[in-house]
Amino acid sequence: MSTYKAINLIKHNEGKVGPELFEVVEKTVPEPADGEFLIKQTYMSLDPAMMGWMTSDTDSYIPRVELGTVMRSSGIGEVVASNNADFAVGDQVMGMFGWQEMVLTDGAGVSKVDKALQPEMALSVFALPGLTATQGLYSCGHPEAGETLVVSGAAGSVGSIVGQLAKADGLRVIGVVGTDEKANWIVNDLGFDGAVNYKTDDLGAKLNELAPEGIDVYFENTGGPIQNAVFERMNAHGRIVVCGMIADYASANPSPGPNWMRIIKKRLSIQGFTMPDHMHKAQELRAKLAPYVQNGQVKYRAHVLEGLESAMNGLTLFLTGENKGKLMVKL
Ligand SMILES: NC(=O)c1ccc[n+]([C@@H]2O[C@H](COP(=O)([O-])OP(=O)(O)OC[C@H]3O[C@@H](n4cnc5c(N)ncnc54)[C@H](OP(=O)(O)O)[C@@H]3O)[C@@H](O)[C@H]2O)c1
Numbered sequence: 001m002s003t004y005k006a007i008n009l010i011k012h013n014e015g016k017v018g019p020e021l022f023e024v025v026e027k028t029v030p031e032p033a034d035g036e037f038l039i040k041q042t043y044m045s046l047d048p049a050m051m052g053w054m055t056s057d058t059d060s061y062i063p064r065v066e067l068g069t070v071m072r073s074s075g076i077g078e079v080v081a082s083n084n085a086d087f088a089v090g091d092q093v094m095g096m097f098g099w100q101e102m103v104l105t106d107g108a109g110v111s112k113v114d115k116a117l118q119p120e121m122a123l124s125v126f127a128l129p130g131l132t133a134t135q136g137l138y139s140c141g142h143p144e145a146g147e148t149l150v151v152s153g154a155a156g157s158v159g160s161i162v163g164q165l166a167k168a169d170g171l172r173v174i175g176v177v178g179t180d181e182k183a184n185w186i187v188n189d190l191g192f193d194g195a196v197n198y199k200t201d202d203l204g205a206k207l208n209e210l211a212p213e214g215i216d217v218y219f220e221n222t223g224g225p226i227q228n229a230v231f232e233r234m235n236a237h238g239r240i241v242v243c244g245m246i247a248d249y250a251s252a253n254p255s256p257g258p259n260w261m262r263i264i265k266k267r268l269s270i271q272g273f274t275m276p277d278h279m280h281k282a283q284e285l286r287a288k289l290a291p292y293v294q295n296g297q298v299k300y301r302a303h304v305l306e307g308l309e310s311a312m313n314g315l316t317l318f319l320t321g322e323n324k325g326k327l328m329v330k331l
Helices: 049-053 119-126 128-141 157-168 180-189 203-210 225-231 261-265 275-294 308-314 316-320
Strands: 003-009 022-028 037-045 075-082 092-095 102-105 148-152 172-177 194-197 215-220 234-242 269-272 302-306 326-330
Touching: 003 308, 022 308, 037 119, 075 119, 119 128, 119 275, 119 302, 119 326, 128 157, 128 215, 128 234, 128 275, 148 157, 148 225, 157 172, 157 215, 157 275, 172 180, 172 203, 180 194, 194 203, 203 225, 215 225, 225 234, 302 308, 308 316, 308 326
Parallel strands: 148 172, 148 215, 172 194, 215 234, 234 269, 302 326
Antiparallel strands: 003 022, 037 075, 037 102, 037 326, 075 092
Protein backbone atom coordinates (compact mmCIF):
# COMPACT_ATOMS: atom_id res chain seq x y z
CA MET A 1 0.00 0.00 0.00
CA SER A 2 1.60 3.31 -1.02
CA THR A 3 1.79 6.30 1.23
CA TYR A 4 2.38 10.05 0.99
CA LYS A 5 3.49 12.79 3.38
CA ALA A 6 1.53 15.73 4.75
CA ILE A 7 2.38 18.45 7.28
CA ASN A 8 -0.05 19.42 10.05
CA LEU A 9 -0.01 22.60 12.09
CA ILE A 10 0.33 21.59 15.74
CA LYS A 11 1.11 24.95 17.43
CA HIS A 12 -0.10 28.47 16.73
CA ASN A 13 2.40 31.05 15.54
CA GLU A 14 3.24 33.57 18.22
CA GLY A 15 5.89 35.45 16.26
CA LYS A 16 8.27 32.63 15.29
CA VAL A 17 7.55 30.41 12.31
CA GLY A 18 9.83 27.35 12.39
CA PRO A 19 9.55 23.55 12.23
CA GLU A 20 8.45 23.39 15.89
CA LEU A 21 4.96 24.49 14.79
CA PHE A 22 4.48 21.47 12.54
CA GLU A 23 4.45 17.66 12.40
CA VAL A 24 5.06 15.50 9.37
CA VAL A 25 2.57 12.65 9.00
CA GLU A 26 2.41 9.69 6.66
CA LYS A 27 -0.92 8.80 5.07
CA THR A 28 -2.21 6.05 2.81
CA VAL A 29 -2.82 7.14 -0.77
CA PRO A 30 -6.64 7.02 -1.14
CA GLU A 31 -8.70 5.66 -4.05
CA PRO A 32 -11.01 8.28 -5.58
CA ALA A 33 -14.70 7.46 -5.04
CA ASP A 34 -17.41 8.40 -7.54
CA GLY A 35 -17.05 12.10 -8.44
CA GLU A 36 -13.59 12.39 -6.87
CA PHE A 37 -10.09 12.60 -8.29
CA LEU A 38 -6.56 12.38 -6.95
CA ILE A 39 -3.93 15.11 -7.49
CA LYS A 40 -0.18 14.74 -7.17
CA GLN A 41 0.90 18.18 -6.07
CA THR A 42 4.00 19.41 -7.92
CA TYR A 43 4.52 22.94 -6.50
CA MET A 44 3.23 24.55 -3.30
CA SER A 45 3.09 28.32 -2.95
CA LEU A 46 4.45 29.92 0.23
CA ASP A 47 2.88 33.27 1.07
CA PRO A 48 3.37 35.77 3.91
CA ALA A 49 -0.37 35.60 4.69
CA MET A 50 0.15 32.03 5.92
CA MET A 51 1.88 33.45 9.00
CA GLY A 52 -1.42 35.13 9.89
CA TRP A 53 -3.50 32.01 9.22
CA MET A 54 -1.29 30.11 11.71
CA THR A 55 -1.95 32.44 14.66
CA SER A 56 -4.70 31.83 17.23
CA ASP A 57 -6.47 35.00 15.99
CA THR A 58 -10.08 34.26 15.02
CA ASP A 59 -10.81 37.87 13.95
CA SER A 60 -9.36 37.95 10.46
CA TYR A 61 -10.49 37.89 6.84
CA ILE A 62 -10.42 34.09 6.55
CA PRO A 63 -10.53 31.37 9.25
CA ARG A 64 -7.29 30.39 10.95
CA VAL A 65 -5.77 26.94 10.38
CA GLU A 66 -6.96 24.67 13.18
CA LEU A 67 -4.39 22.65 15.12
CA GLY A 68 -3.99 19.05 13.96
CA THR A 69 -5.06 19.86 10.41
CA VAL A 70 -3.01 20.09 7.21
CA MET A 71 -1.33 23.50 6.82
CA ARG A 72 -3.25 25.58 4.27
CA SER A 73 -1.56 26.72 1.04
CA SER A 74 -2.29 27.05 -2.62
CA GLY A 75 -0.55 24.88 -5.15
CA ILE A 76 -0.43 23.31 -8.53
CA GLY A 77 -0.46 19.65 -9.48
CA GLU A 78 -1.40 16.92 -11.90
CA VAL A 79 -4.45 14.65 -11.83
CA VAL A 80 -3.17 11.07 -11.43
CA ALA A 81 -6.46 9.15 -10.96
CA SER A 82 -10.00 10.28 -11.68
CA ASN A 83 -13.61 9.26 -11.17
CA ASN A 84 -14.80 12.78 -12.07
CA ALA A 85 -16.07 13.45 -15.58
CA ASP A 86 -14.73 17.05 -15.56
CA PHE A 87 -11.12 16.22 -14.65
CA ALA A 88 -8.99 13.73 -16.59
CA VAL A 89 -5.71 12.04 -15.72
CA GLY A 90 -2.91 14.36 -16.87
CA ASP A 91 -4.82 17.64 -16.33
CA GLN A 92 -2.76 20.39 -14.68
CA VAL A 93 -4.81 21.92 -11.84
CA MET A 94 -4.56 24.65 -9.21
CA GLY A 95 -6.29 25.10 -5.86
CA MET A 96 -5.91 25.31 -2.08
CA PHE A 97 -4.12 21.98 -1.78
CA GLY A 98 -2.30 22.40 1.55
CA TRP A 99 1.09 21.07 2.62
CA GLN A 100 0.70 17.54 1.29
CA GLU A 101 2.02 15.49 -1.59
CA MET A 102 -1.35 14.06 -2.68
CA VAL A 103 -4.81 15.63 -2.59
CA LEU A 104 -8.16 13.84 -2.85
CA THR A 105 -10.94 16.19 -3.99
CA ASP A 106 -14.40 16.39 -5.54
CA GLY A 107 -13.21 19.38 -7.59
CA ALA A 108 -14.65 22.17 -5.42
CA GLY A 109 -12.31 25.18 -5.70
CA VAL A 110 -10.03 23.39 -8.19
CA SER A 111 -9.37 25.00 -11.55
CA LYS A 112 -7.61 23.70 -14.64
CA VAL A 113 -4.39 25.36 -15.78
CA ASP A 114 -3.22 25.23 -19.38
CA LYS A 115 -0.48 22.57 -19.53
CA ALA A 116 1.61 24.91 -21.68
CA LEU A 117 1.93 27.23 -18.68
CA GLN A 118 4.99 26.38 -16.57
CA PRO A 119 4.02 25.86 -12.90
CA GLU A 120 6.63 28.40 -11.73
CA MET A 121 5.15 31.06 -13.97
CA ALA A 122 1.59 30.11 -13.06
CA LEU A 123 2.29 30.52 -9.32
CA SER A 124 4.52 33.59 -9.70
CA VAL A 125 2.34 35.60 -12.05
CA PHE A 126 -1.15 34.26 -12.72
CA ALA A 127 -1.94 33.08 -9.18
CA LEU A 128 -2.06 35.18 -5.99
CA PRO A 129 0.82 37.62 -6.74
CA GLY A 130 -0.45 38.79 -10.12
CA LEU A 131 -4.09 38.83 -9.06
CA THR A 132 -3.21 40.86 -5.95
CA ALA A 133 -1.04 43.30 -7.86
CA THR A 134 -3.68 43.83 -10.55
CA GLN A 135 -6.64 44.13 -8.19
CA GLY A 136 -4.85 46.47 -5.78
CA LEU A 137 -3.16 48.69 -8.33
CA TYR A 138 -6.16 49.31 -10.58
CA SER A 139 -9.14 49.08 -8.22
CA CYS A 140 -7.58 50.94 -5.29
CA GLY A 141 -4.57 52.79 -6.75
CA HIS A 142 -6.24 54.25 -9.88
CA PRO A 143 -2.84 54.95 -11.52
CA GLU A 144 -2.54 57.68 -14.17
CA ALA A 145 0.31 58.09 -16.66
CA GLY A 146 2.76 60.74 -15.51
CA GLU A 147 2.13 60.13 -11.81
CA THR A 148 4.71 58.82 -9.34
CA LEU A 149 4.17 55.47 -7.63
CA VAL A 150 6.15 54.04 -4.73
CA VAL A 151 5.86 50.35 -3.89
CA SER A 152 7.39 48.68 -0.83
CA GLY A 153 8.45 45.03 -0.90
CA ALA A 154 9.30 46.01 -4.45
CA ALA A 155 11.41 42.98 -5.36
CA GLY A 156 8.82 40.59 -3.93
CA SER A 157 6.26 38.65 -5.89
CA VAL A 158 3.46 41.21 -5.52
CA GLY A 159 5.58 44.38 -5.45
CA SER A 160 7.62 43.52 -8.53
CA ILE A 161 4.45 43.05 -10.60
CA VAL A 162 2.85 46.25 -9.25
CA GLY A 163 5.91 48.25 -10.25
CA GLN A 164 6.15 46.73 -13.72
CA LEU A 165 2.45 47.29 -14.47
CA ALA A 166 2.70 50.91 -13.35
CA LYS A 167 5.87 51.45 -15.37
CA ALA A 168 4.22 49.97 -18.47
CA ASP A 169 1.30 52.38 -17.91
CA GLY A 170 3.61 55.39 -17.99
CA LEU A 171 4.12 56.16 -14.30
CA ARG A 172 7.39 57.03 -12.60
CA VAL A 173 8.06 54.02 -10.37
CA ILE A 174 10.21 53.85 -7.24
CA GLY A 175 10.68 50.58 -5.33
CA VAL A 176 11.66 50.14 -1.70
CA VAL A 177 13.76 47.02 -1.01
CA GLY A 178 16.08 45.57 1.61
CA THR A 179 19.22 44.70 -0.36
CA ASP A 180 21.37 46.22 -3.10
CA GLU A 181 20.97 43.04 -5.17
CA LYS A 182 17.19 43.58 -5.16
CA ALA A 183 17.65 47.29 -5.91
CA ASN A 184 19.79 46.41 -8.94
CA TRP A 185 17.28 43.80 -10.12
CA ILE A 186 14.24 46.09 -10.06
CA VAL A 187 16.08 48.99 -11.73
CA ASN A 188 18.28 47.17 -14.25
CA ASP A 189 16.15 44.12 -15.11
CA LEU A 190 12.59 45.31 -14.45
CA GLY A 191 12.99 48.94 -15.50
CA PHE A 192 11.97 50.76 -12.30
CA ASP A 193 13.05 54.41 -12.27
CA GLY A 194 14.72 54.11 -8.90
CA ALA A 195 15.19 52.04 -5.77
CA VAL A 196 15.55 52.82 -2.08
CA ASN A 197 17.34 50.36 0.20
CA TYR A 198 15.42 50.88 3.45
CA LYS A 199 18.17 49.16 5.43
CA THR A 200 21.06 51.34 4.28
CA ASP A 201 19.68 54.54 2.68
CA ASP A 202 18.37 57.61 4.46
CA LEU A 203 14.75 56.87 3.50
CA GLY A 204 13.47 60.45 3.49
CA ALA A 205 16.45 61.91 1.64
CA LYS A 206 16.42 59.16 -0.98
CA LEU A 207 12.67 59.54 -1.56
CA ASN A 208 13.14 63.32 -1.96
CA GLU A 209 15.84 62.66 -4.55
CA LEU A 210 13.91 60.00 -6.50
CA ALA A 211 10.43 61.51 -6.21
CA PRO A 212 11.06 65.27 -6.25
CA GLU A 213 7.45 65.97 -7.30
CA GLY A 214 6.02 63.95 -4.40
CA ILE A 215 4.14 60.64 -4.49
CA ASP A 216 0.71 60.05 -6.01
CA VAL A 217 0.23 56.32 -5.38
CA TYR A 218 1.75 54.26 -2.58
CA PHE A 219 1.36 50.47 -2.77
CA GLU A 220 1.95 49.35 0.82
CA ASN A 221 3.36 45.85 1.28
CA THR A 222 5.37 46.28 4.45
CA GLY A 223 4.36 48.97 6.97
CA GLY A 224 7.12 49.95 9.40
CA PRO A 225 9.21 53.11 9.01
CA ILE A 226 8.75 53.05 5.21
CA GLN A 227 5.06 53.81 5.71
CA ASN A 228 5.69 57.07 7.57
CA ALA A 229 8.40 58.23 5.18
CA VAL A 230 6.15 57.73 2.14
CA PHE A 231 3.02 59.10 3.84
CA GLU A 232 4.77 62.41 4.58
CA ARG A 233 5.50 62.81 0.86
CA MET A 234 2.03 62.02 -0.52
CA ASN A 235 0.62 64.55 -2.98
CA ALA A 236 -2.89 66.01 -2.93
CA HIS A 237 -5.52 63.42 -3.88
CA GLY A 238 -2.95 60.63 -3.49
CA ARG A 239 -4.02 57.00 -3.09
CA ILE A 240 -2.54 54.51 -0.63
CA VAL A 241 -3.22 50.85 -1.35
CA VAL A 242 -2.82 48.82 1.83
CA CYS A 243 -1.95 45.30 0.70
CA GLY A 244 0.35 43.93 3.41
CA MET A 245 2.19 44.85 6.61
CA ILE A 246 4.96 42.28 6.77
CA ALA A 247 7.08 44.44 9.10
CA ASP A 248 4.46 43.76 11.77
CA TYR A 249 3.65 40.09 11.12
CA ALA A 250 6.18 38.85 13.66
CA SER A 251 6.26 41.92 15.88
CA ALA A 252 4.89 41.97 19.42
CA ASN A 253 4.55 45.77 19.17
CA PRO A 254 3.18 46.83 15.77
CA SER A 255 4.57 50.19 14.66
CA PRO A 256 2.31 53.24 15.15
CA GLY A 257 0.65 54.58 12.02
CA PRO A 258 1.06 58.17 10.82
CA ASN A 259 -1.09 61.01 12.15
CA TRP A 260 -4.33 61.45 10.15
CA MET A 261 -3.98 65.24 9.68
CA ARG A 262 -2.27 64.75 6.32
CA ILE A 263 -5.22 62.67 5.09
CA ILE A 264 -7.34 65.83 5.38
CA LYS A 265 -4.73 68.30 4.18
CA LYS A 266 -3.88 66.20 1.11
CA ARG A 267 -7.35 64.64 0.64
CA LEU A 268 -5.82 61.16 0.58
CA SER A 269 -7.67 57.90 -0.07
CA ILE A 270 -6.42 54.89 1.89
CA GLN A 271 -7.86 51.53 0.92
CA GLY A 272 -7.15 48.11 2.41
CA PHE A 273 -8.05 45.00 0.44
CA THR A 274 -7.65 41.21 0.58
CA MET A 275 -7.81 38.89 -2.41
CA PRO A 276 -10.35 36.38 -1.01
CA ASP A 277 -12.99 39.14 -1.52
CA HIS A 278 -12.11 39.28 -5.20
CA MET A 279 -11.34 35.71 -6.26
CA HIS A 280 -14.59 35.60 -8.28
CA LYS A 281 -12.88 38.12 -10.57
CA ALA A 282 -9.79 35.94 -11.12
CA GLN A 283 -10.41 35.38 -14.85
CA GLU A 284 -11.02 39.09 -15.43
CA LEU A 285 -7.85 40.02 -13.53
CA ARG A 286 -5.81 37.43 -15.47
CA ALA A 287 -7.17 38.83 -18.73
CA LYS A 288 -6.03 42.32 -17.68
CA LEU A 289 -2.57 41.03 -16.73
CA ALA A 290 -1.95 38.68 -19.66
CA PRO A 291 -1.11 41.28 -22.35
CA TYR A 292 1.57 42.85 -20.14
CA VAL A 293 3.14 39.40 -19.72
CA GLN A 294 2.85 38.60 -23.43
CA ASN A 295 4.50 41.94 -24.30
CA GLY A 296 7.42 41.17 -22.00
CA GLN A 297 6.44 44.03 -19.66
CA VAL A 298 6.02 41.75 -16.63
CA LYS A 299 8.93 39.51 -15.70
CA TYR A 300 9.26 37.37 -12.59
CA ARG A 301 11.73 35.28 -10.69
CA ALA A 302 10.88 32.21 -8.64
CA HIS A 303 12.69 31.16 -5.47
CA VAL A 304 12.24 27.39 -5.40
CA LEU A 305 12.80 25.25 -2.29
CA GLU A 306 13.03 21.48 -2.72
CA GLY A 307 10.84 18.91 -0.96
CA LEU A 308 7.74 19.08 1.26
CA GLU A 309 9.63 19.48 4.54
CA SER A 310 11.50 22.56 3.28
CA ALA A 311 8.24 24.50 3.72
CA MET A 312 8.65 24.35 7.53
CA ASN A 313 11.70 26.64 7.46
CA GLY A 314 10.70 28.43 4.27
CA LEU A 315 8.34 31.00 5.74
CA THR A 316 11.18 32.59 7.72
CA LEU A 317 12.77 33.70 4.44
CA PHE A 318 9.99 36.28 4.11
CA LEU A 319 10.98 37.87 7.40
CA THR A 320 14.71 37.92 6.70
CA GLY A 321 14.19 39.04 3.11
CA GLU A 322 16.24 36.08 1.84
CA ASN A 323 13.60 35.11 -0.71
CA LYS A 324 14.49 36.38 -4.15
CA GLY A 325 11.15 36.42 -5.93
CA LYS A 326 8.10 34.20 -5.58
CA LEU A 327 8.72 31.64 -2.86
CA MET A 328 7.50 28.12 -3.60
CA VAL A 329 8.27 24.49 -2.83
CA LYS A 330 8.87 21.92 -5.54
CA LEU A 331 7.61 18.48 -4.54
N1 LIG B 1 -3.99 41.78 0.60
C1 LIG B 1 -3.81 40.61 0.00
O1 LIG B 1 -4.76 39.94 -0.42
C2 LIG B 1 -2.42 40.09 -0.18
C3 LIG B 1 -2.15 39.04 -1.08
C4 LIG B 1 -0.81 38.64 -1.26
C5 LIG B 1 0.19 39.24 -0.51
N2 LIG B 1 -0.14 40.22 0.37
C6 LIG B 1 0.89 40.91 1.16
O2 LIG B 1 1.77 41.54 0.25
C7 LIG B 1 3.07 41.62 0.83
C8 LIG B 1 4.08 41.02 -0.14
O3 LIG B 1 3.80 39.63 -0.30
P1 LIG B 1 4.68 38.74 -1.29
O4 LIG B 1 4.04 37.42 -1.38
O5 LIG B 1 4.93 39.50 -2.54
O6 LIG B 1 6.03 38.58 -0.46
P2 LIG B 1 7.49 38.98 -0.93
O7 LIG B 1 7.49 40.46 -1.12
O8 LIG B 1 7.89 38.11 -2.05
O9 LIG B 1 8.37 38.62 0.34
C9 LIG B 1 8.29 39.40 1.48
C10 LIG B 1 9.39 40.47 1.46
O10 LIG B 1 9.06 41.45 2.44
C11 LIG B 1 10.25 42.15 2.77
N3 LIG B 1 10.27 42.43 4.21
C12 LIG B 1 10.33 41.53 5.23
N4 LIG B 1 10.35 42.17 6.41
C13 LIG B 1 10.31 43.51 6.14
C14 LIG B 1 10.34 44.69 6.94
N5 LIG B 1 10.39 44.62 8.27
N6 LIG B 1 10.29 45.88 6.33
C15 LIG B 1 10.23 45.96 4.98
N7 LIG B 1 10.22 44.88 4.15
C16 LIG B 1 10.26 43.68 4.74
C17 LIG B 1 11.43 41.24 2.37
O11 LIG B 1 12.10 41.86 1.28
P3 LIG B 1 13.31 42.91 1.50
O12 LIG B 1 14.57 42.14 1.27
O13 LIG B 1 13.04 43.93 0.46
O14 LIG B 1 13.21 43.43 2.91
C18 LIG B 1 10.76 39.98 1.89
O15 LIG B 1 11.45 39.36 0.83
C19 LIG B 1 2.98 40.89 2.17
O16 LIG B 1 2.79 41.83 3.20
C20 LIG B 1 1.75 40.02 2.01
O17 LIG B 1 1.16 39.68 3.22
C21 LIG B 1 -1.41 40.65 0.56
